Structure formats: C-alpha cells, structure tokens
Amino acid sequence: MAHATHVIPIAASDGEIIVRTAAPARERWSWALYDFANTIFSMNIATLYFAVWLVSDLGVGKNTPVAIGNGISSLLVAVSIPVLGAISDATRRRKPWVVWFTILACVATVAIGIIGQTMVPIVGDQTIGATPVAPGWHLPTGALVAIIAAFIVANYAYQGAQPFYNAMLPELAPLHEQGRLSGLGTALGYIGSISGVVLVSGFFSGSIAGVVPLPSGMLRTLRATMPFTSHAGRVSTFVPTALLFLLFTVPLMVWCRDHLAGTVQRTRVKWREAFAEVGHTIRDAKQHPGALRFILASFLYQDAMGTIISYMALYAVVAMGFAKGTEQKLFLVLTIPAVVGAYVCGLLTDRIGPKKTLMLVISAWVVLLTAMILAPSQRAFWVVGFFIGLIYGGVSTAERPLLLSLVPDVEAGRYFGLMVLSARAAAVLGPFVWALAVDGLSPHFGTGVAYRAAVASVAVAMVIALFVLRKVPDNFGLAKAR
Numbered sequence: 001m002a003h004a005t006h007v008i009p010i011a012a013s014d015g016e017i018i019v020r021t022a023a024p025a026r027e028r029w030s031w032a033l034y035d036f037a038n039t040i041f042s043m044n045i046a047t048l049y050f051a052v053w054l055v056s057d058l059g060v061g062k063n064t065p066v067a068i069g070n071g072i073s074s075l076l077v078a079v080s081i082p083v084l085g086a087i088s089d090a091t092r093r094r095k096p097w098v099v100w101f102t103i104l105a106c107v108a109t110v111a112i113g114i115i116g117q118t119m120v121p122i123v124g125d126q127t128i129g130a131t132p133v134a135p136g137w138h139l140p141t142g143a144l145v146a147i148i149a150a151f152i153v154a155n156y157a158y159q160g161a162q163p164f165y166n167a168m169l170p171e172l173a174p175l176h177e178q179g180r181l182s183g184l185g186t187a188l189g190y191i192g193s194i195s196g197v198v199l200v201s202g203f204f205s206g207s208i209a210g211v212v213p214l215p216s217g218m219l220r221t222l223r224a225t226m227p228f229t230s231h232a233g234r235v236s237t238f239v240p241t242a243l244l245f246l247l248f249t250v251p252l253m254v255w256c257r258d259h260l261a262g263t264v265q266r267t268r269v270k271w272r273e274a275f276a277e278v279g280h281t282i283r284d285a286k287q288h289p290g291a292l293r294f295i296l297a298s299f300l301y302q303d304a305m306g307t308i309i310s311y312m313a314l315y316a317v318v319a320m321g322f323a324k325g326t327e328q329k330l331f332l333v334l335t336i337p338a339v340v341g342a343y344v345c346g347l348l349t350d351r352i353g354p355k356k357t358l359m360l361v362i363s364a365w366v367v368l369l370t371a372m373i374l375a376p377s378q379r380a381f382w383v384v385g386f387f388i389g390l391i392y393g394g395v396s397t398a399e400r401p402l403l404l405s406l407v408p409d410v411e412a413g414r415y416f417g418l419m420v421l422s423a424r425a426a427a428v429l430g431p432f433v434w435a436l437a438v439d440g441l442s443p444h445f446g447t448g449v450a451y452r453a454a455v456a457s458v459a460v461a462m463v464i465a466l467f468v469l470r471k472v473p474d475n476f477g478l479a480k481a482r
Contacts, residue, residue, distance in 0.1 A: 022173045022177055027172065027256055031172055031185065037192060037244075037252075038189070038245065040192050040241060044200055046310060048197065049238070050234075052314060053116070053124060057123055058120060058139050066310065066435075069148045069151045070306075073151070077159045084097060085163055088414075094168045095164075097161065099253055105157035106242040109238050110238065110242045113239040114228055120143045122235065123233075169182060170409045178404065179349030181346075183346015187342040187343040187346070193338070194332055203232065203240050204236060223236075284411075289473050290406050290471075291406045291407055294419075297472065301465040303458075304459070307454075308369075315454075320381050341394060354398040355398075355474040361398065368388050369456075369459035372385075403419060433454075437457060
C-alpha cells in the first residue's frame with residue numbers, strides 16, 4: 001500500500017515518469033541501502049583482498065590474470081546488459097534483476113572462498129596452519145582457471161545489477177530531489193565500504209582493520225560460526241563478504257517495488273526484438289542531444305576509475321611500500337571522507353546541476369592522479385588518498401541525474417544499460433593497459449616507475465573525458481522549469 005502522502009508515479013504520454021511526491025522514506029532508504037550492500041563487495045573483492053590474494057599470496061606474480069577476469073566479466077556485461085535493459089523497460093520491472101544478480105554474485109563469491117580452501121594450499125599473510133610449499137611452486141592451471149571463473153561470475157553479476165538499480169531512481173523521487181537521493185545512496189555506499197572492512201577484517205587478521213585485536217573467545221566463535229574462515233588470511237574474507245552483501249540487500253527485496261510494473265499490459269517478451277533494441281537505442285540516441293557524447297565520456301572516466309579501484313591495493317603495497325596487511329587500514333581511513341564527499345556532491349548536483357558537478361569532480365581527479373604519481377612518500381600518499389576519497393563518490397552521484405536529464409525516463413533502463421555497455425567496454429581495455437604498463441615496464445625500470453606509468457595512463461583517460469564532457473548539453477535549468 002502506498003504511503004498516505006505519496007502520489008504513485010505515472011508515465012506521461014511522452015514516456016516521462018512524473019513523480020509529484022517522494023516515495024515513503026522506508027522505500028527510499030531501502031533503495032539507498034543497496035549502495036551500502038554492494039560496496040561491501042566492491043571494497044573487499046574488487047579492491048582490497050582478491051587481487052592481492054591471487055598475485056601476492058598465491059604467487060601468480062603478474063597482473064594479467066586479474067585483468068583477464070575483469071575483462072571477460074566486463075565483456076559479458078557489455079553484451080548482455082543492454083538487451084536485458086530493453087526487456088526491463090518493456091515490462092517496467094527493475095527490482096527482480098537487481099535481486100537475482102545480487103544472489104548470483106553472492107553465490108560466486110562464496111565459491112571463491114571454497115575453492116581457495118579446498119583446491120589450493122593455505123598460504124599468505126595472517127593465515128593459520130599455512131601449507132608448506134616447495135621453492136618455485138606455481139599455482140596449478142586448473143585451480144587458477146576455477147578461481148578466475150568464479151571471479152568472472154561474481155564480478156559480472158555485481159556489475160549487472162547496477163543499471164537496473166539506477167533505473168529505479170526516477171520512480172522514487174521528484175526530479176529536484178534525485179540528486180539528493182542519489183548522493184544519499186553513494187554516501188551510504190562509502191559507509192558500506194568502511195563497514196565491510198570493519199566487519200570482515202577480523203576474519204583476515206583477528207583484529208579490526210589491523211588496529212583493534214578481537215578477544216580470542218569471540219574470534220574462535222566467529223570462525224566456528226562462519227564457514228570457510230577458520231584458516232584466517234585473505235582467503236577467509238570471501239564468504240563473510242558474500243553473506244554481508246546479501247544481508248544488506250534484504251531491505252530492498254522486502255520494501256522496494258516497481259511502481260509502474262502494473263501499469264503496462266503484460267506481453268510476452270520477444271527476444272529477437274530485444275536484441276534489435278540495442279541497435280535502436282544507439283540510433284535513437286541521436287534524438288537526445290548529448291546522450292551519446294555523455295556515454296563516450298563515461299567510457300573514459302569509468303575506464304580510469306575502474307582500473308584504479310581494481311589495482312589500488314597492489315599499488316599501495318608494491319609501489320608505495322606499505323607493509324602487506326596494512327592496506328586494509330589505509331583503505332578504511334581513506335574511505336571515511338568519501339561519505340561526506342558523496343552527500344555534498346548530491347547537494348551540489350541539486351544546486352548547480354549534474355553536469356557542472358561532474359566536470360568539477362573529474363577536474364579534481366586529474367589533479368589528484370598527477371599528485372599520486374609525484375607523491376614522494378607514504379605520508380604524501382595518505383594526503384592525496386584523503387582527497388581522492390573526498391571526491392570519489394561525486395561521479396556516481398552526478399552521472400545518474402545527468403543521464404536522466406538527457407533521455408526520457410521511460411527509456412532510462414536501456415540508456416543505463418548502454419552506459420554500462422560503454423563502461424564495461426572500458427573495463428575490458430583499462431586493466432589490460434595497466435597490466436601492460438606494469439608487467440612490461442617492471443623488468444626494465446622497476447616496479448615504482450611501472451606502477452606510476454600505469455597511473456599516468458589513467459590520468460590521461462580522465463583528461464580526455466573532461467574535454468568530451470564539455471559539449472554535453474546542460475539541461476539542468478530547463479528540467480527545473482518543467
């Protein structure tokens with residue numbers, strides 16, 4: 001039943017979704033809490049533990065296998081999500097896609113943890129009962145393939161839920177409040193990142209973020225209760241991460257709904273037409289000035305951000321000399337300013353518009369990536385990282401309202417899908433450019449120079465994105481006047 005003061009959204013004749021009043025607070029907060037849930041995955045799997053476990057603990061040695069995993073999962077998203085977005089638009093159903101993709105991501109993440117404790121030796125920092133391995137030991141090909149396959153499924157499903165989650169936004173708040181709600185979600189996302197580190201780090205090292213030791217009795221109870229965590233180390237973080245991701249998705253499952261799902265006639269979805277709709281979306285984008293240019297810009301800045309996120313933990317350990325195991329403390333502290341920054345960017349989006357906000361954020365990225373390359377010490381890296389955290393959430397906060405200002409709301413699902421197609425195509429390219437720089441330059445110039453060269457490639461992508469974004473129309477004033 002709708003809230004007494006909530007007017008159910010309607011679809012206008014031109015396809016725009018008209019929301020007179022915001023959805024009930026419980027529903028809006030449940031939607032925003034999904035950002036909290038999925039960033040537990042992105043922090044613990046995509047950023048903090050998986051790449052370091054594979055490259056450092058298991059001794060794979062190169063960045064290429066992680067790049068292959070990221071590339072294949074991104075390619076799968078690029079191929080499938082725009083089609084599924086077209087189907088979602090036809091049925092006006094977004095929530096089921098979010099729920100089932102999330103469940104799939106959690107199952108695959110659990111599989112990584114199981115494989116890591118049944119098919120390969122228990123090795124790495126903070127592990128209990130580590131398995132002795134002979135000098136020169138290499139991870140068996142079968143085990144490596146199984147790990148990368150599980151990661152591909154988990155990463156694909158995690159990314160696949162995003163466009164459908166974003167497309168739920170127009171039904172939850174009037175246009176002039178969407179930036180605020182988007183910013184709330186992003187801010188909760190960074191709280192989720194912090195919470196993910198705090199709640200899972202005990203399974204890794206027996207302490208909270210390597211700072212506050214847990215009582216031995218509590219630790220034994222936790223590891224006895226949570227399966228596949230008894231050996232500690234990074235390999236024991238995967239199952240708890242999956243269960244936390246699923247747990248904090250439950251409010252969206254229970255309280256969020258597709259308000260317009262019952263307003264369209266139920267028809268059988270024709271798959272052939274759905275595939276053709278992808279091409280139609282690209283063709284129809286010409287009718288919406290700036291839409292394709294914005295998607296091209298998103299290709300570039302998402303390439304940059306996705307690459308940095310995937311390899312930042314390795315950068316901290318290898319290029320900046322942080323001790324193994326301390327990267328969790330680093331990322332915990334650097335994520336705190338992101339909570340404030342994301343919400344401030346939401347307020348800024350409602351005040352000056354999403355385009356101007358996004359341009360300010362990307363400009364700041366260029367400056368800070370340059371500073372990261374030049375950072376001479378760990379202390380300088382902390383300062384740069386603090387400011388990166390402060391602006392990091394600004395991109396996702398501003399880009400959702402910006403795309404919604406360029407295309408009709410009724411077509412939001414397929415255009416969010418097209419934006420994901422662009423971003424995932426970038427995610428195929430970005431990690432390979434990074435791996436090429438690091439693996440190619442390290443033998444000749446050392447890891448410090450190689451990793452900084454990789455960051456330079458990310459900064460160049462941001463600069464180009466800024467120039468492309470300049471000519472995207474700013475419809476903020478027109479939209480407010482409607």
